[in-house]
Amino acid sequence: LVYRPLGARQTSALTIARALKRKWVKALQAEGIPEPELAVKYIVDHLTRSTNVSLDDLVSRAESMLEQRRRRTPLQYIIGEWDFRNVTLKMKAPVLIPRPETEQLVDRVLTSCRLASRGDDGWVWFLDVGCGSGAISVALLAECPQLRGVAIDVSTEAVDLTRENAIMNNVHERLDVIHTTIGNCSTLTFGGRLFDILVSNPPYIPSRVLAGLDPEVLWFEDHRALEGGPDGLRVTAEVLDVAQSIVRKGG
Amino acid sequence: MGILSLGSITGAGGKEAALFTAEVFHMYQNYSAFRRWEFEVLSVDTSDGGGYRHASAALSGVGIFGRMKHESGVHRVQRVPATETQGRLHTSTMTVVTLPQPLKIDASLNMNDIKVETFRAAGAGGQHVNTTDSAVRLTHLPTGITVSMQDERSQHKNRAKGLKILCARVYDSKKRVVDEQLTAERKRQIGTAERSERIRTYNYPQDRVTDHRLGLTVYGVSKFLVGSELLDSVTSALKVEEEASSLATLLQSMEL
Numbered sequence: 001l002v003y004r005p006l007g008a009r010q011t012s013a014l015t016i017a018r019a020l021k022r023k024w025v026k027a028l029q030a031e032g033i034p035e036p037e038l039a040v041k042y043i044v045d046h047l048t049r050s051t052n053v054s055l056d057d058l059v060s061r062a063e064s065m066l067e068q069r070r071r072r073t074p075l076q077y078i079i080g081e082w083d084f085r086n087v088t089l090k091m092k093a094p095v096l097i098p099r100p101e102t103e104q105l106v107d108r109v110l111t112s113c114r115l116a117s118r119g120d121d122g123w124v125w126f127l128d129v130g131c132g133s134g135a136i137s138v139a140l141l142a143e144c145p146q147l148r149g150v151a152i153d154v155s156t157e158a159v160d161l162t163r164e165n166a167i168m169n170n171v172h173e174r175l176d177v178i179h180t181t182i183g184n185c186s187t188l189t190f191g192g193r194l195f196d197i198l199v200s201n202p203p204y205i206p207s208r209v210l211a212g213l214d215p216e217v218l219w220f221e222d223h224r225a226l227e228g229g230p231d232g233l234r235v236t237a238e239v240l241d242v243a244q245s246i247v248r249k250g251g
Numbered sequence: 252m253g254i255l256s257l258g259s260i261t262g263a264g265g266k267e268a269a270l271f272t273a274e275v276f277h278m279y280q281n282y283s284a285f286r287r288w289e290f291e292v293l294s295v296d297t298s299d300g301g302g303y304r305h306a307s308a309a310l311s312g313v314g315i316f317g318r319m320k321h322e323s324g325v326h327r328v329q330r331v332p333a334t335e336t337q338g339r340l341h342t343s344t345m346t347v348v349t350l351p352q353p354l355k356i357d358a359s360l361n362m363n364d365i366k367v368e369t370f371r372a373a374g375a376g377g378q379h380v381n382t383t384d385s386a387v388r389l390t391h392l393p394t395g396i397t398v399s400m401q402d403e404r405s406q407h408k409n410r411a412k413g414l415k416i417l418c419a420r421v422y423d424s425k426k427r428v429v430d431e432q433l434t435a436e437r438k439r440q441i442g443t444a445e446r447s448e449r450i451r452t453y454n455y456p457q458d459r460v461t462d463h464r465l466g467l468t469v470y471g472v473s474k475f476l477v478g479s480e481l482l483d484s485v486t487s488a489l490k491v492e493e494e495a496s497s498l499a500t501l502l503q504s505m506e507l
Contacts, residue, residue, distance in 0.1 A: 034382075082404055085405055086407065086408065099377050099382075101377050203378065214380065225378075
């Protein structure tokens, strides 16, 4: 274990971080902003990691980012990126920010992926319905080299962001991203193929609950990614309807 | 198939005792060859004069424990030492300690033994909430060892990192327990030996080795210290004796 003395930049950054923390944790708490200490920590971390930020810039940029947070902008949108499983993804409003629970959804899919046998073309195919930022698709492709997939979303912002994240993580050659609805899926031929796996993290919040959510969610994230009709299950039902015609037997 | 640690510790008698300690240690080394066991010297602490203050070895093979466990205790030698100028008879002692060698510690963790705690929203979680809290706390239920990890932005990564650390800490804890048990057992044997009578006397003038537990005497000290048939005959007799007495105890308890 070797201890390297902190460089001048890092020492100053620490001092700045402490000062920012003192000021802003209080300011955020006063507004009832949840997880204020994490907000300061991640913003400072992010800025100190970007080498092209000078120390003078650091303070002014941190302050403006923290002011955004004070106005309830989700941290992930402020920083513009976040980590999901082992990949880093660009985050952009209003595309839904991946939830930590979804990381475990990918675990389950991975188990299926590893069990599935390759098709005649040598690949195992998945369909990601409602891909959002592309978290599920990109994580799957990054962790399972025998996978190829198609990702769909009704939002053009989501489709663009998924493409960007796929390129950023170098899995774009194994992912087709299509702007379309679930209903269209059964008519789209996808090259005459049936999928081995269908994965989806559809909106599931019941409509009447939506209005009571935190501002971070309500004001900034795409409601189409959140709202699931009266009982929250409308979209899930649509996905299941279509599943039969898209997924191969035993998939 | 057994594995044991053998310790030879010098007792009363200074350099002469240390010489005797070395001789007894070598006797067991030869005995292991005789019985086709593996004998791996672990440590030797020599004294000036050529003897051993203490020495330890790891033995492995078939039927080891049955034969070697009766060797623990104080061994006494009566002879005129090489260093003695006036031909006086000296009595020196050394102690043998035999410890079962621990089996390999299982370094793997059973996921069923681990409790994973992550951020819990006050109300509904998942899509309902935005969070940046990716902290994970892992608890190894059988030992109560806990690891908290919040270095990474992804919960998945925190879990993976935390598990690695938890694994290492649980292993260390298991190892410490085993080490403590061994140390305690070693102390106990030495303590018992110090408080008890010698188990065996090696008398040079009369050229005999007497095992006091059996009241058995064999002749030829030098030959005995070679560690083959003579020693073997004594360990066999001790083994038979033990079996007989435990059989007797068993029969007694059955009659009750």
